[in-house]
Amino acid sequence: MISDGIEDEEKWLAAAIAGLQQNAFYMHRALDSNNLRDALKYSAQMLSELRTSRLSPHKYYELYMRAFDELRKLEMFFKEEARRGCSIIDLYELVQHAGNILPRLYLLCTVGSVYIKSKEAPAKDILKDLVEMCRGIQHPVRGLFLRSYLSQISRDKLPDIGSEYEGDADTVMDAVEFVLQNFTEMNKLWVRMQYQGPSREKERREKERSELRDLVGKNLHVLSQVEGVDLDMYRDTVLPRVLEQVVNCKDDLAQxxxxxxxxxxxxxxxxxxxxxxxxxxxPLLQPSVDIKTVLSRLMERLSNYAASSAEVLPEFLQVEAFAKLNNAIGKVIEAQVDMPIAGAVTLYSSLLTFTLHVHPDRLDYVDQILGACVKKLSGKGKLDDSKATKQIVALLSAPLEKYNDIETVLKLSNYPCAMEHLDNGTNKVMAGVIIESIMKNRTRISTADKVEALFELIKGLIKDLDVDLHDEVDEEDFKEEQNSVARLIQMLYNDDPEEMLKIVCTVRKHILAGGPKRLPFTVPPLIFNALKLVRRLQGQEENAAGKEGVATPKKIFQLLNQTIEALAIVPVPELSLRLYLECAEAANDSDLEPVAYEFFTQAYILYEEEISDSRAQVTAIHLIIGTLQRMHVFGVENRDTLTHKATGYSAKLLKKPDQCRAVYACSHLFWVDDNDNIKDGERVLLCLKRALRIANAAQQMATAARGSSKLVVLFIEILSKYLYFFEKGNSEITVAAIQGLIELITTEMQSDNMTSDPAADAFLASTLRYIQFQKQKGGAMGEKYEPIKA
Amino acid sequence: MASRRRMLLKVIILGDSGVGKTSLMNQYVNRKFSNQYKATIGADFLTKEVQFEDRLFTLQIWDTAGQERFQSLGVAFYRGADCCVLVYDVNVMKSFDNLNNWREEFLIQASPSDPENFPFVVLGNKIDVDSGNSRVVSEKKARAWCASKGNIPYFETSAKEGFNVDAAFQCIAKNALKNEPEEEL
Incomplete structure (x- = not known):
């Protein structure tokens, strides 16, 4: 049925166009032969095609445009006639003889246009006459197009200020009156259209009305282009008259x-x-009117205007734009009980954008808007409406983007409350946006109170919000999130140690609630940030000791010890061991022997009880040896205990080569370059000899098991250690021992059961080259090396 | 009859919202300019008499709504156009990117008999803004696009200062005149 309708319409349009063109053809002939009577006759017949009621507005417009183009030719003809001496007044009378009213009025308007141009009568009189005469057409579609024609031909003939049609008798007020009258009549036709025809066709009619809307709206465009409509006239005449029409028509589409x-x-x-x-x-519009979109667009326009130049801002302040808009929005939301949440939030979001542009200094306005929004959302809990959620994110993101400073945003008391209404997923995204903003602007969060507020805000990332909810969280996303929290923790800083300690405690409190999955990400940055504080405090220990609430390294270390302990529930012993060692080293630098010893003890316990994987053990033991070597705080007893343990662990590693390397590394524990108290040549030698024995045993085992071995490299590594201590002046390391070791290695490498190992060959060659080089260097070192034969 | 037809030249101005279509028309026809932004609704024309090769023509210049929601009746007024003017704002990249859409939309809707050779003119407007410092579309880029679409004439204009507006419309009129009139049945 519908497709039939469209096909029929095409046919009717085609027929109307054919009729129009045929008459246009005769009209052209008449124009060419200057036959006025025929010209009027055929143009009237041509215009009769516009009397149809069968076409939809779109199709009617097509037909109208064709007639419109033809009428331009007729208009030119009228102008020529007038120039030839034909009285335009007579012409104006003459066209009124056309039999049908619609063609008659089109012709009248066309002549009217020439009439005004001739200035033989005041423009306002002719315009008034025309706009009155058009009342003759009460069919909405035909009437709207006729009046739109009148509007178009009069467009450049209005007695506007500065126009050639302005005169003693004609003022801009007449121009405005004319357009307003035409507008009012057109709006009436347009509104009335909905009541015509059967109610079952209402939907189609509304669609058609919607298509016709620009004909009515164009009058407002014409008014806006009238030069003489200044602010006073707009405020006193134009706006009140237009609004009166809008309000009184009581039609939601029109409004x-x-x-x-x-x-x-x-x-x-x-x-x-x-x-x-x-x-x-x-508030006077119909309840079904989508006022929120209207207001949002108004605020969007004004926001853009405010953003266009700082010079216009005083205008906004002068008229108290914020208060007025805020008030209007409040009323609309209150009045429209059925407005969806998304709609209300959209309004607040538009107002917020407006405020940030116009009143960037009025943080209280921003908070007020957020507060109003929160009030509207109260009792709604977490929203599952994606539209509303999106708007809340926009609402929360706007201040961040504007101020580029989380500290400013943290002052907004209603900000976290608004964030509460986001679902867990979106809440996390928003928290991510907040952290991103901090990182981008490199904002330092500098007080514990702010840190507290910030962590409250981003708690979605800090802990599980809802234990019952087993959201499938993507592992990668989770890592990303937690890494961003880790970066954030590094950004927290205050010059004042007391405040900084408070910050550390605040962060600690929050992250310890994060559960085993988060701790490995969040504990390390906290430890390192706290250790930075410890290093700042070094040397200040004495004077501050004992005072309550004062940041001392000792106090911080206690806190850190407990913090690392918390990792036990994860568990991540290797990470914990590293952190203990880091702390031990920091305690060493703070001259706190018992503290350092305690951290080492913790590390050893982990090594003994928790780290069982042999590779992990190798890594751990080297970390232990390296750290212990750098410790200078220990007295002999403590140091002996720890060193003894470390060598013990070394010798008990699973693989012989690992044992060998750990044991020779232990040699450094007995010989510290810049510490004269730790230069035990004998025990260094013992370690190296022990390493040699292990290397030997390792090689024999390998040969027995596989028939060959590549372990000669261990001997070369030990040779390097010999040379190191030889140079450092350890008298236990003799030329003979070095010589013996070189020979041993050379023999080994030539023996039958050795497969060739290019790496070992190169290693040995460069070691021997080094010896040669030291010899040639001369001086004390050269003399020392002289007896060695390489 | 043919002579009368040829005395009227129809020109359509197209382009994104806010690029200055109405301002260009007002500057050319009325020598007036306003800094205030006022949206256009539907389509609206002004006329101007132009002298060309000793003959007088009436230029019918159609200004159009850049915002789609103010174009509810469609574009039947494209019909019979002699020249189409595409306007963009040299300070807004999107308005330049959209030129192609406007051009194609026009060719589809107006369906001129010889689309390959239908006369277009491109105007890069608002070159006065911020002394050209906020400019994002270079003249070179614009000219390259015009060249790629069959050597469309290109003008850089300022409706505000009246710069190059007359020259542009002279060219528009000349090209409109060159356009062969459609044969009516």
Missing amino acids: YYLMDCIIQVFPDEYHLQTLETLLGAC
């Missing part, structure tokens, strides 16, 4: 559209100066 038109066609300055009037109309 919504015309409000939008008013906002778009008139300049921002006018809107600002008439805000009260414009906003005052909103």
